[in-house]
Amino acid sequence: MTAWPDMSSPAVLVVPVGSYEQHGPHLPLHTDTTIAVAVATRVASALGAVVGPPLAYGASGEHQDFPGTVSIGTAALTTAIVELGRSASTWAGRVVLVNGHGGNVAALRAAVAQLTAESRDVAWIPCATGDGDAHAGYVETSVMLHLAPHEVRMSHAEAGNREPLERLLPALVAHGVRAVSPNGVLGDPTGATAEAGAALLAEMVDRATAAVHSGWTG
Numbered sequence: 001m002t003a004w005p006d007m008s009s010p011a012v013l014v015v016p017v018g019s020y021e022q023h024g025p026h027l028p029l030h031t032d033t034t035i036a037v038a039v040a041t042r043v044a045s046a047l048g049a050v051v052g053p054p055l056a057y058g059a060s061g062e063h064q065d066f067p068g069t070v071s072i073g074t075a076a077l078t079t080a081i082v083e084l085g086r087s088a089s090t091w092a093g094r095v096v097l098v099n100g101h102g103g104n105v106a107a108l109r110a111a112v113a114q115l116t117a118e119s120r121d122v123a124w125i126p127c128a129t130g131d132g133d134a135h136a137g138y139v140e141t142s143v144m145l146h147l148a149p150h151e152v153r154m155s156h157a158e159a160g161n162r163e164p165l166e167r168l169l170p171a172l173v174a175h176g177v178r179a180v181s182p183n184g185v186l187g188d189p190t191g192a193t194a195e196a197g198a199a200l201l202a203e204m205v206d207r208a209t210a211a212v213h214s215g216w217t218g
């Protein structure tokens, strides 16, 4: 546990930013939050930082056609991050947001720009790998098999739309994920393994930690 006298200033606070949205028939709705918490926890320990509780709802409007998805949208998420940053930076010298969901990027960019304009040391970093599929595919399924195997239904895992995200994005933004992938998967989770997930998670942590050391990315 952490109590207020433990927070020597200037501390670094790391906050995971996730989502609550469909992740195909085989992964839980909180997949992005679970991955963001795992990356944030490891980055925080590498930095000697404090990790806060996650923002577990994000901007997931593109997944709204699937039941289970709960989105607060970009405007509300932007406001939440701005207020979180203002509050935390009264005692934390730095605030690092670790993002697990691509749909949150517009809010993160806007909020970090606002906070930076207020001279607060706040940045965001993604949970990124060099390459890999976009949503509920090989990458996320492997990482979840490593982190929470009891929460993955591999018997339900099936390929979705495997087109590159850049090519899908216009239709996805205009019509939602369901229009381009009826099962909600962008990629192919069928070959996912826990071993691959451990390596992918380590890569996410290395990239995020390097980004913090080399200067802010967000």
Ligand SMILES: [Zn+2]
Pocket: 023, 031, 032, 100, 101, 135, 136, 140
């Ligand atoms: Zn995800």
